[in-house]
Amino acid sequence: MYLEFEVPDEMQREAIAKTFAAYLLGSQTFDGVRTRDEGVTEYCYGPYRKDEASDAHWQLDHSNNFFLHFDDDTSARIGCRYDWQQPVVQAMLALFQLRYPAKA
Numbered sequence: 001m002y003l004e005f006e007v008p009d010e011m012q013r014e015a016i017a018k019t020f021a022a023y024l025l026g027s028q029t030f031d032g033v034r035t036r037d038e039g040v041t042e043y044c045y046g047p048y049r050k051d052e053a054s055d056a057h058w059q060l061d062h063s064n065n066f067f068l069h070f071d072d073d074t075s076a077r078i079g080c081r082y083d084w085q086q087p088v089v090q091a092m093l094a095l096f097q098l099r100y101p102a103k104a
Contacts, residue, residue: 001086002079003093007070008100016096017047017058017068020078023092024060 007016047068050057060066060078065085070076080089 001083001089002069002077003089004075004077005093005097006102007074007076008102011100013055013058013070014047016076017055017060019096019099020066020068020092021047021060023095024066024088 007013011019047061048059049055050059050067056070058068060068065082066078066080066089068076068078078089078093080086
């Protein structure tokens with residue numbers, strides 16, 4: 001199950017992934033922050049890039065149940081592997097769209 005939305009012009013993909021992860025995980029998102037030797041910051045609970053070479057697909061949580069896919073620079077999809085989690089996905093998207101409304 002996916003819900004599509006418009007990507008705000010002023011936001012980078014990583015910032016959008018972090019926002020959705022924070023909605024989903026709350027303060028736990030930042031509990032396990034660590035920095036690798038190369039100076040790269042990692043979040044132990046999410047979000048994670050599905051492919052280190054691309055920022056088009058994100059895993060939002062450590063269970064790999066919630067994900068974010070960017071179709072292009074203007075549209076994206078958020079989803080979950082379980083249909084019974086649809087209210088959670090809808091709530092996260094509603095919060096995001098209230099904070100970052102689409103341009104008219």
